[in-house]
Amino acid sequence: MRKGLHTMTILKNYPKEALFFIIASFINSMGSALMWPLTTLYVHNVLHRSYGDAGFVLLLQSLAGIIGQIVGGSMFHKLGVKKLIVGSLILTSIAQVSIIFISSWTIYMATLTFLGFLMSITMPAINAFIGFHWKEKTRELFNVVYVSNNVGMAIGSTLSGILATISFHLIFLFNGLTTFGFALFFLFLLNKVTLKDTQIYSLGQQSQQVMQTPKELLFDYKMYLFIGLGSLFVWFSTSQWSSGIAPYLDEQGFSMARYSFLWTINGIVIFAGQPITSFLNRTIIKSLSSRLVASALFYAIAFVFMVFFHHYYLDFIIGMIIATIGEMLIAPTIPAFITERTGLAAPFYLGVVGGFGSFGRLLGPYIFGNMYDYYGVIPILTLAAITSSIAVLLFLIHASYHKEGLEQLTS
Template structure:
């Protein structure tokens, strides 16, 4: 048995079988969604005959609905139950996407996409919380494994989406609708309803008990505010790639495939770079809060490097690799932190934090678009680097409030 086979065998042995089934289904769902997400702007322009500015408004409405959806999803998790909440959102999302095939009116499309963004927002914190509750002994590794698998699916789906769109734009919505419905059906049969996973997994959650209201959670700002603000500025920095680097490469005469190559590299690093992040976690960033701080430091260094040496495509690749390492440290760490520190209230805080992140996704494109139109790439790169440094400051503030004891890196009790 060669080394690769041994590693895969060890991977499958490290998780419960039901968790592996969930990861596989999540991978398929992520692949299906990725077929669609890069094409919305082109669909509005090419099929509905609207301007790129109007296409940008569609994405804005979708992001706003997503913010509301994440907050609502987190708040309703225990009231409706994870199975009812997640499966119904998936089925409705599949129905909405399938209906796009028959829609030829811009404003009807806007409504469908906005409701779809809301339902997706509901599902995100709910699924993350469900993973943390059901497999609490494995959740650190699981969040990372699902993140890697989903990003691999995104890379595959984005590539497949272009091929499908070349045949038919509406077909992309049909394929994504089918994959979303398949995931919803899988979850309907897969998710346990009795006993309630979320309750049994959090009986020791102590500080944030069942009787605390959303208002009481919001008042406990130390648990979420600085992490949420850090995520907001991280995503402002993140959107630089599509709203700064992309037009810059086009202006410099590079073909679109060279921009796509950056995201291919991103996917390869996420998949193959696990030993690097594993080494960072075992040496200089042993706790979750340290990983979050290190993530923003990597992103700041990567964007700062690009700001100084953006004239060379090779240096853009180097910057992308460094930034991707930061992304790999951050994104699985956030749901893990809330699962371990907030107990039963984890869905609420995941949704709240996700709302902060969506504000960053919404703000970045407008900021960079105006900067690039008036002053070019250097102010864009400077703004992105500064946003990443600001996120580093907020993450440091968060880390100062949530230091983990060396003898215990995992806790289900919230500490204020």
């Protein structure tokens, strides 16, 4: 009872529209999580293609995602937040439902590539919207949205394994409907945005900062380069879950539901483990930069553990728990750092850094998928451990340019 009252007290600290946004984002993430964990298995088991082919289509999707992130960040002020977010979400929902009617491998690849572009357009735009519209609660909201989204993903991932045993078409349909609902929510919300907010979102080019050319913004490499490269190596390493662990469990005779349950564990840890990360943030890693270093350390520890222990299903559960702590630190920290440090140029930098992360997701499935076809799971886990360790070094360089981050980590 007290826990419920405490939760209600926390929620009352946010504006009603922020609470509605959290709920809408939760539903959308639940729908999205139905499809992505099972893409590799859908390609192999339904379309009857190799794991390497599955990695290739995910590579194309991530390549389109890089372009989408950059386009979304660059067009935020020029096109306007309403047209950018609502328009891309509606097109995304149409593409998601259309997969039901696709049997051609070529058309399927083209559709997933287009989906990668559309979904990535909204990422920097939505993060920038949070940073601009609820500026006084940016850090808190990024974390709350992250947690609620992952609870939705955990539920969606669990349902995906169940629905997949009935029909993959149910997954694509529900995914499209939740995305369309998210588009309608944003349309309703943005129609209520004040004139002042609209000017900030759509006429930001009046600011001298936004008037800078992309080349001029990119010249400030200390703001984005090492945080971007670090995220690239982190997200590359995490691709082993879908392109290494998924086929490994499948070949070991585990059902799709057992693989999906790993993502349920992920969601449970994200929700229940908030006191752990809150304690770390208050005591050991107080700055945003130091949290990035710590996140990569947790990923490295998780993947090193699984290099030596991967013969039992419990080993992957333990690995997922450790890696999830790293995810809890990095996911809300990157958008918080960029929106706090770059002002009205935040959409552009969010797109650039997001592009780095998408490039990691691009390389991961293709490399890991082909590695699994020829060498099995151990080399994949080893490479994931190495790349996440490289991310530790890159985030340390980033922290050195933002002294408070390095001092908090070493004090």
